[in-house]
Amino acid sequence: MVTLKDVAKLAEVSVSTVSIVINGKTKERNIPSKTYNKVMKAIDELGYQPNVSARRLRNLDRAKPIIALYWTLDTRTNMLTALLAGIQSEIEKKQFDFELVIRIYTNDQIAKDAKEIMNNTYNGIIIGATSEADLAYLESLSPRMPIIFINRQSKKFSTVYVDSSEVAIEAVSLLTKQSVQQIGVVAVESPYVASNQRINAFLEECRKQHIVVDQSHIITAPNSLAGGVTAAGRYLQLTDRPKTIFCESDTIVMGMIHELNRLKIKIPEEVAIISIGMTGPDATQYSTPPITAIDIPSEQIAAAAISILSKSLSQKNLHDRLLPVHQKIAPTTYIRASFPLPPDDNL
Amino acid sequence: MVTLKDVAKLAEVSVSTVSIVINGKTKERNIPSKTYNKVMKAIDELGYQPNVSARRLRNLDRAKPIIALYWTLDTRTNMLTALLAGIQSEIEKKQFDFELVIRIYTNDQIAKDAKEIMNNTYNGIIIGATSEADLAYLESLSPRMPIIFINRQSKKFSTVYVDSSEVAIEAVSLLTKQSVQQIGVVAVESPYVASNQRINAFLEECRKQHIVVDQSHIITAPNSLAGGVTAAGRYLQLTDRPKTIFCESDTIVMGMIHELNRLKIKIPEEVAIISIGMTGPDATQYSTPPITAIDIPSEQIAAAAISILSKSLSQKNLHDRLLPVHQKIAPTTYIRASFPLPPDDNL
DNA sequence: CTGAAAGCGCTTACAG
DNA sequence: CTGAAAGCGCTTACAG
Incomplete structure (x- = not known):
């Protein structure tokens, strides 16, 4: 990975200068065009791309929890849109603001994506459309963030389901x-x-x-x-x-x-x-x-899942946060x- | 924000110890239950939640670019599912792996969400369903990552559209x-x-x-x-x-x-x-x-947008990366x- | 069994 | 006009 430091070295300036240039403050900080060009040339040559995590950490602009929605996309006509509508309606109630990441996975292959789950890359996870193999695999793990299954049975994890x-x-x-x-x-x-x-x-x-x-x-x-x-x-x-x-x-x-x-x-x-x-x-x-x-x-299911997640994340105690909740939704x-x-x- | 340091102080242990406990390595590292309990109690009291950005930075597990899809959800029956299918098919080609964040916004109110855009929180952005006001507002900004508009006209930003x-x-x-x-x-x-x-x-x-x-x-x-x-x-x-x-x-x-x-x-x-x-x-x-x-x-539009974004992000030169591309898709x-x-x- | 320290990549006061 | 340094919150090799 190319970092600011690499760019600075090649351009023969300090990382501060590179940062200033990259952030478009060239004029504001009176950087002469000669310096600017050196930096841009180095960025070009190295193909520098900023590290978003570092930026976020530095700026502390990420109070929002990140929630991943894992779903399959085998069929085009699925519940996803309805789920998104349900999630949206919960966001609008403004009790709980978060960033929603959509993760598409293939049935029976959730293991490939499990790295993110175990790494605590997300603050909470909603998983739908799992196969039996996926479910068994996930149950064998011990993630440290709340997980909610849609329309599945699990003792270990939270579930929102229609019986x-x-x-x-x-x-x-x-x-x-x-x-x-x-x-x-x-x-x-x-x-x-x-x-x-x-x-x-x-x-x-x-x-x-x-x-x-x-x-x-x-x-x-x-x-x-x-x-x-x-x-x-x-x-x-x-x-x-x-x-x-x-x-x-x-x-x-x-x-x-x-x-x-x-x-x-x-x-x-x-x-x-x-x-x-x-x-x-x-x-x-x-x-x-x-x-x-x-x-x-589906909308109600999504809303319930978000609501459970919201409550889980507000638990101070890690143990409480991981406590599974099971919510049954009545069909109409x-x-x-x-x-x-x-x-x-x-x- | 409560940090590891705060927990450590309250528990009267070092941050290392807290980190070990939080990461579930209590046994592996022979942490006695007394220490464990102290730490858990402190976590409880303070309501500690890990900072995902810091973790990602530390673990460097985030090579994937983050792409945000901004969309409105006024009507339930919209293009979103079709777009997701198109995006998915592009991911499956494996030329380009990324994390997809869905951002829901309200028409004429994109300004509220523009902070993330300007902060470079994402590596690339796809925006659909913008109103004229949204479009005008965004054009007044100078973001430093590629932006693609769906079915809109813009000189400043890339577009994928049906004429x-x-x-x-x-x-x-x-x-x-x-x-x-x-x-x-x-x-x-x-x-x-x-x-x-x-x-x-x-x-x-x-x-x-x-x-x-x-x-x-x-x-x-x-x-x-x-x-x-x-x-x-x-x-x-x-x-x-x-x-x-x-x-x-x-x-x-x-x-x-x-x-x-x-x-x-x-x-x-x-x-x-x-x-x-x-x-x-x-x-x-x-x-x-x-x-x-x-x-x-819609699927083709989404695929084209992702493809443009992929090419943009692979440009080494920042200027080239921001160069707008306009792709017309034929209706069928x-x-x-x-x-x-x-x-x-x-x- | 536990702590001090280094360092991930970045931004920003601060000093000169 | 530019650089050295601090520090965001975290994890982990290392030392004891």
Whole structure:
């Protein structure tokens, strides 16, 4: 790394002079152009770049805690925007000002990024979309700053989550109200922890309520709009296809609905659809037809995570600061045209 | 600010010892529990929090440049996700590794956040969604790191943009192919620079091509799905309503289409629709019906911005590093069912 | 087991 | 006009 000192040596001036030049105070400090040129030439030759940490330390302008949000970006249509909106709304309450760093990682490879975590590069960390391997790996570490997992279970670290079985119970209760006997399931391909859990909890709850889920009626697709088109195609090829579908992703469901509309399959007359919502209630509400969804409130989750982090960081005691907090967020159900309730329920 | 020194003094030990305890090396260094407790008690009492900059400086673990992405979050459905995806794809090319800080600001109030900019807190800055006031303010400053504006014009700073008149010409060329004589316009309410420009360029181009835009046929609405519903309502109340609509936002257009579908207004038979796309081509493609859109490729814009920044930062010479670069990105036109081309064009 | 000291890269009074 | 020195808060080899 090239430092001020290196520049000073090459330019045959002191570090003070170099610093003055770099900070644009040449005129103010009456540096003659000859000196200025020497310094600039040395900067050029060495390719000097200031060290931001040193500057910050020296200027003490960094009272703000730095919070890293670790997220994956496999699919474009994800919760990230909703999360950012939630984080923003917390910042605006002004109780807690911080710098937000976005770290993108690849599932099953969080270890590569763990250096920053262990180095205490950040004051707090929020991690979403972890795989089981990521989770296990992180649990094996002992970081010294608060960590919050989104939609995961952990004893060691704080969590903000929507309870999968609560979502499942809610979904299945809608089905029983309509006396649905048999259902098809659309799940996200190569799913990570939370989605696995949700599907499993759903299947479990169906069993309890004697709703039949034929193994061949479980369709998986990539978590994208195009994936939804594929899923719709698979669904239509099923023999004895179920009249109701439960979809685990609102992105997939929008693709499905597009395809079903295109093929003039009537919703809900020919297929009724329930989905889990991840990207905010607007997405499902303004679909044609609007989609009945059990919504995971991403903004609320983000706000809760920030709030926990804020409280943690205000703890004086390091031990208290690392004390895990577990906050459960309730899902919200939106009944819409894709799966209406029976008339007597609409009173 | 409480420092290690303060803790050491209160605990009546040296800073070395405090540092060892804080870094979890108590066992490794054979610190007796009595000492440990003294230190922890002092940390508790003072509420000590480590200074991240000092740590980074000391550990020299920060070779990565820090890039700040300034964005507004007025509307939830914005380009941010697409931009992040574009940034991510650039990181993955591994030519350039950096830390990404998201800074949320409020339009017309960038001055509040300008301290960080001027302090050289970041190695490079990408700013989007600026208002005219923000732009003017920033142009009055002389920051010492590269700044890139998204979809804005600036001589002083680098820009990555889609040319508004190009978008307008493209849109109007579609209209002339269909011999459209008269058109309604849906614009974003309280628009910022780029959207103003786009609407103005569009109106200008319509004039040139003798397409009539009645002043009363220009509808404005908030940039949201709900805003689209409102816009559809206003449109339907127009006397002598135009059979074709040009909408400046794909978010608004999706809300409009939802409402038009609900009211069984046939698209394109009763209303044909063209939109500008901002949130990626998928959004308009999987609508019912799919929407003809002139797409502003956000991912490509983000990738270009990062690429420019990467090149700037690799310049040894400070002057070269600040040299503005202007890159124009071409919009992409997607012809879809909401505004099909005449048959002879579909060969 | 613990402390004094050096030093990370920078900026800024201060002295001359 | 320019340099020597102090010091931001931290970690770590070293000495005892």
